[in-house]
Amino acid sequence: MATSEQIESPATINISKIGTEDWNSVPTDLEQQSFSQSSSFGFRSVDKENEIISAELITSTNTRITRYDPEREDIVEETITSTEEISFRINQNSELLEVYSNKDDNGEVINRLGQTIDRVTISDLNIYLEDIVEQLKSHEVDFEISALRINNISPEPNTNGNCYLNTHTDSVAEKLISEYEDDVTYLCIEISLDSEEATIGFYRSGSVRIFSNVNEDEKLFSIVRAAISGVNQHA
Incomplete structure (x- = not known):
């Protein structure tokens, strides 16, 4: 998965306004919420260069399915775990959040950042x-x-x-x-x-x-x- 600094065209970018009282703590907040197999979400590839913070949100979802097992000759239930990677970028100077994915994923990133970063505010960017x-x-x-x-x-x-x-x-x-x-x-x-x-x-x-x-x-x-x-x- 490419990081936000390696995003290539064609692409979809969802941009929102973001602010916090302490930008210096943001990379640490993200790193402390690193992804693991036991968590439903976490961050990785956290990087800060000048005023740019980039990272990937990893989400994990468990889905229960039923299928026919020919060896058992019976219907069995299984849990399938799927993961998704969403790249994003934060510019401290312009206070803009860029999410490189679709609208649903944009909402997921905003939700998880709100849970992870202390005193963060994220709002729609309604532009003329x-x-x-x-x-x-x-x-x-x-x-x-x-x-x-x-x-x-x-x-x-x-x-x-x-x-x-x-x-x-x-x-x-x-x-x-x-x-x-x-x-x-x-x-x-x-x-x-x-x-x-x-x-x-x-x-x-x-x-x-x-x-x-x-x-x-x-x-x-x-x-x-x-x-x-x-x-x-x-x-």
């Missing part, structure tokens, strides 16, 4: 996607907006609905984002890197999906983190 566009511009990223989703749109009186729009010019896309700012829940953005292009989906909830498989992962992830951090700082 117009601010993502502005952050990308401020970092001089070469990008185009290819699609967006608007909820609660009312093009005519007595009409209401959600729509997904493919956009072919940034001016039209930015006009729609500005007009429906509160209701834009998703942006699909094409980013030009040095030698390739990447497709990224930004969600109002703070989730990010990197759809492309690219070679310039480090640069791509830096762009995403800079955009989200900038929005978070100005929230």
